[in-house]
Amino acid sequence: QQQVKQSPQSLIVQKGGISIINCAYENTAFDYFPWYQQFPGKGPALLIAIRPDVSEKKEGRFTISFNKSAKQFSLHIMDSQPGDSATYFCAAVYVSHYKLSFGAGTTVTVRA
Amino acid sequence: EAQVTQNPRYLITVTGKKLTVTCSQNMNHEYMSWYRQDPGLGLRQIYYSMNVEVTDKGDVPEGYKVSRKEKRNFPLILESPSPNQTSLYFCASSPGQGKMNTEAFFGQGTRLTVV
Numbered sequence: 120q121q122q123v124k125q126s127p128q129s130l131i132v133q134k135g136g137i138s139i140i141n142c143a144y145e146n147t148a149f150d151y152f153p154w155y156q157q158f159p160g161k162g163p164a165l166l167i168a169i170r171p172d173v174s175e176k177k178e179g180r181f182t183i184s185f186n187k188s189a190k191q192f193s194l195h196i197m198d199s200q201p202g203d204s205a206t207y208f209c210a211a212v213y214v215s216h217y218k219l220s221f222g223a224g225t226t227v228t229v230r231a
Numbered sequence: 232e233a234q235v236t237q238n239p240r241y242l243i244t245v246t247g248k249k250l251t252v253t254c255s256q257n258m259n260h261e262y263m264s265w266y267r268q269d270p271g272l273g274l275r276q277i278y279y280s281m282n283v284e285v286t287d288k289g290d291v292p293e294g295y296k297v298s299r300k301e302k303r304n305f306p307l308i309l310e311s312p313s314p315n316q317t318s319l320y321f322c323a324s325s326p327g328q329g330k331m332n333t334e335a336f337f338g339q340g341t342r343l344t345v346v
Contacts, residue, residue, distance in 0.1 A: 121273070128271070151333055162235070162321050162337030163274070208273055214333055219264075220290075223273040 125222025
């Protein structure tokens with residue numbers, strides 16, 4: 120059973136638009152929430168991550184919003200570019216056990 | 232260059248023929264793990280290792296074996312592969328348990344087909 124639920128499965132956005140991916144978790148022991156980006160033929164790579172003591176983290180055009188009480192977090196890609204076309208995975212980590220659980224992934228296609 | 236190297240990248244095999252996928256990292260990381268990626272299911276952890284000679288089951292360990300005799304290497308062994316093990320496999324490494332930097336570094340992947 121998937122411990123992290125991710126939606127949508129795929130999305131298409133126009134260049135310059137905003138992409139939003141949502142994730143939800145159940146286990147309150149998770150204490151680190153990374154997002155990974157994967158291009159075709161490559162392994163996933165860390166994009167941005169947040170700890171549950173903050174509600175938002177921004178790095179360039181990528182922002183994580185975190186709602187601890189709702190046990191939800193989301194990735195916003197602002198001013199989406201064709202180079203952002205990739206599969207994005209949210210994850211939740213139980214740091215002391217290094218238990219890392221991934222969502223099912225979202226394929227983002229940015230149309231020029 | 233810091234990296235995780237998997238071999239082979241592509242493999243087609245027949246049911247029941249033992250195979251090994253190798254994984255090596257050059258970052259002196261303590262923690263290594265194996266995942267399989269299937270459409271609609273994301274990445275699921277097969278086995279992980281906290282350090283040399285310490286391994287444990289992940290979420291989907293059935294049909295797989297691992298060993299960690301050296302810090303840098305973490306091979307994945309399929310003793311008797313079956314078609315339901317056809318998948319994309321990733322090895323990953325991280326600095327270690329409890330470390331502030333919990334980033335996982337992934338290899339390029341191994342696409343395995345069992346016929």
